[in-house]
Amino acid sequence: MKPHPLDLSIGQLAERTGLATSAIRFYESKGLLTSIRTAGGQRRFQRSDLRRVSFILITQALGYPLSAIAEQLDHLPESGAPNRRDWERLARGFRADLDERIRGLELLRDRLTSCIGCGCLSLKACRIYNPGDAAASGGTGPRYLLGDTCPDTGGRRDRVE
Ligand code: FES
Structure with missing residues (x-):
């Protein structure tokens, strides 16, 4: 596959996402990102990888391990920019877990000053x-x-x- 003129260099992807180029290479080594190479051997990323990196950053911030993130990203097409349906399919994979996390966070928010059944018997x-x-x-x-x-x-x- 040949690079597209609108593809991004690793420096451009780093600049736009706020990541270090080493982090991008790390994600690539873990299979979370895929680049193509120019004739000169330089990495080129699709513009849609900006969204992919954002997804990685957000899900990591939510505490998902890279293996779980990679598993979800595997549902996106390997070539070409993922479309809305692709992202909807991916979102469905996370929905049940996110709903459970939201429920847990709401309980934590609402119950932290009352008994949570932890065994401390301190309140x-x-x-x-x-x-x-x-x-x-x-x-x-x-x-x-x-x-x-x-x-x-x-x-x-x-x-x-
Ligand atoms: S808060 Fe009630 S047992 Fe710990």
């Missing part, structure tokens, strides 16, 4: 909602944030105050 409310660390029967960690229901609320976690 006054813990003695009401987690007497004797009953939440531990569900396993380790903050049981009420992980999805266990609080018995004193009739199974509704959203009532834990």
Whole structure:
């Protein structure tokens, strides 16, 4: 495949994305980006790789490992710029996980000042909602944030105050 006149050099891609060229080479070595070479051996990236890099940066900031990001990017076509449908398909792959993360973050935001069933029993409310660390029967960690229901609320976690 020949480079297109609008393709970007690694320096241009770095400048536009704010990444170091070494980071771009690293992503390429991990299969997250693919370049083509000029006759002189220089890397050229498609303009659509700007969006691809943005996706990588955002998903990394959200805590996804590179392997999971690469797995999702594998759903995009190998050649040519991905179109809207391609990105929609990729978004569907992330939706369930993102919804779960959003739910967890909302719970964390709303419950951090109340009992989360972690076993500390350090808040006054813990003695009401987690007497004797009953939440531990569900396993380790903050049981009420992980999805266990609080018995004193009739199974509704959203009532834990
Ligand atoms: S906050 Fe830790 S058991 Fe309630």
